[in-house]
Amino acid sequence: MIASVSGDVQAVLEDSLIVGVGGVGLRVFVTAAVRAQVHVGDGVFLFTTLIVREDLLALYGFETQEEERFFNLLLGADGVGPKLALAVLSTLNVEAIRRAVLAEQADIFSRVSGVGKKTAQKILLHLQGKVGAGSGLEVMALGDADGDVLDALTALGYSVVEAQTAIQAIPRDAPPDMETRLRLALQYFSR
Known part of the structure; x- marks a missing residue:
């Protein structure tokens, strides 16, 4: 090998x-x-x-052994071959994958080109219990408004990782409506 x-x-x-x-x-x-x-x-x-x-x-x-480990973990999921596993790692970094699994957000995986809802669910189920807690980053569970903000940001061309980072930067006391949260997330990119 x-x-x-x-x-x-x-x-x-x-x-x-x-x-x-x-x-x-x-x-x-x-x-x-x-x-x-x-x-x-x-x-x-x-x-x-x-x-x-x-x-x-x-x-x-x-680049890292952790990325390689996640690649091999992804290969174990039903319906995931090397090209699709690499596409997941090209779209989502290791921490984004870890957060999605820990927060049980299969829809994050379906944002990867070539991953449908069923495959996304299979990936999530396969990775549960195998990804660990990571670097101590808080697991971000997306509410309905933040899910819509994530959709809007990815539609604007931002990667899922960039969109999640911008959503995490939204102040905790920000209003829960989607328009305000989207505006605040876009302000993150203008810094």
Whole structure:
């Protein structure tokens, strides 16, 4: 098994990197966040998972061991393959996944392209009891108004993680109506 890859980035592709290792270019599928931070010629170190199937030999790379662990956890959910697991990690970071599981919010997963309501529920059920409490961050349970704010922010092009961060920044004593909460969340982005 290939546990990690260290080398120079030879190419940044739509869904992966080509990493030069000992004269060989390895194609490593990575999250959107990793692709956004590296450029051709940069040195990179990634924790990896090798997926071997009858018709597939693919390497998936992650910045942290925790991301790799969540990738492997996601693979255990019924109906989730490597591409979908990587899409979940590209849309939601580890803490957002942890918060969604601890708050039992399957709808957060259905915001990932390719994840329907049934698959989102399967992911939630599979991850329950496996993600831990994390870094001590408060679990944010979304009320109806905040769920609508999250929908509005993602419709405006913000990622689920950015939207959740903006919602968390809304003062606790803010009025519960959706319009006020949306305005306050948008103010977070203008800072």
